[in-house]
Amino acid sequence: MLLGLLPGIEVVGAAADGDEAVRLVAELAPDVVLMDLRMPRCDGVEATRRIRAGHPGTEVVVLTTYADDDSLFPALRAGARGYLTKDAGAEEIARAIADVRSGAAGLSPQVQRRLLESLSGQPADPQRTDPQPPGPERPPARAGLSDGLPAGLSAGLPDGLTAREAEVLALIAEGLSNAEIAAELFVSPSTVKTHINNLFAKTAVRDRAQAVAYAYRHGISRSS
Template sequence: MSARVVVADDQAAVREGVVMLLGLLGVDVVGAARDGEEAVALVAEHAPDVVLMDLRMPRCVGVEATRRVRTEYPGTQVVVLTTFDDDESLFAALRAGARGFLTKDAGGEEIVQAIAAVLSGEAGLSPAVQRRLLERVAAGPAAVPLPSSSRSRGQSSEQGQGRELPLGLTPREAEVLVLIAEGLSNAEIARRLHVSHATVKTHINNLFAKTGVRDRAQAVRYAYVQGLARAPGADVT
């Protein structure tokens, strides 16, 4: 297959395994990145046809790296290859410009087919992702997660309504940040949002990476500074 590819994944075993697999299938891998910043730099250096992009990476998460690649280097397509296939991750990646979306249980042939699809101007989506997209579209606009500029925050993030979310935070990440500022534990946040504990941890890791905070205390301060939450005892206007 005539395609030049960059692989971006922060897990060395996954990254090296994908590189080896693609090499065996005749794909020319021109670079391997450990995070989103490296991925963008390798695209600038090598001008690949496609980036296989993980979503959860340090320094620059996959969605933001995808947005930068598609904005700055429109000749390079992006196929997401991730463990996380929740609706929020899926729609955020597609809005950022990804033309393909696969989970890491995809086989080598499926990855190659997705690469070929995006190079021919089609979408490189796994069958499961295609079904979910069709289900969401059939269910109407309310079933499709909206971008941060138009999606309502909900009662728990009332302080952030009407504000543009900082550093590319998704509405859900901003909501989790507000709940952290309110003093809720991960388990309490999971119950409040009706999601799993693992999903809450994913959102927290993602918002920590985007905002540069190192712990919950810094996250709380960040929420106050950005006006997403009100400090205890603050005047109510």
């Protein structure tokens, strides 16, 4: 019902389990499948694997209650390009669908953070599932890198990144949305988009998930 109200989205079918999902994809050839993980007979991971193998033109976005490692990583390895939890609102779902259709990844901020934690070997904080909103407990916006990123980076940023672009990249790696980055840095959301477009072009990453991995590889994060 929610999807049917979103502009630009037509719901062409609904499946009760993974086997039916695979059959309907073959019959209806949808652009995107929103996939649950816990289903009878054929679960979401196996259904995703079969869909991506047999119908590569159909992208899969997982929409599930579960965000633990045993759910997240098998789904991504099976070929899911997006992963949302069921508290996602209509705007976040629509954005994930648009992202995967354009070739990007549609990952919620908490999933991006979990991927970064896995890459860095840091344990996930079970008490922190959503990005912290800007407020008095957050550090003030920084004019440069020295306060927010590892020392020495400003002297040798990779791929021609500017100090501000690296700072935006570090906040992406924390899982912040564009609006949250704008509030953090006291700039407009359009300015944040410009920085993101520039840093994506310079680093040759396609989406925020790749940007998170890039930030970790180059030590561009406030936790590094």
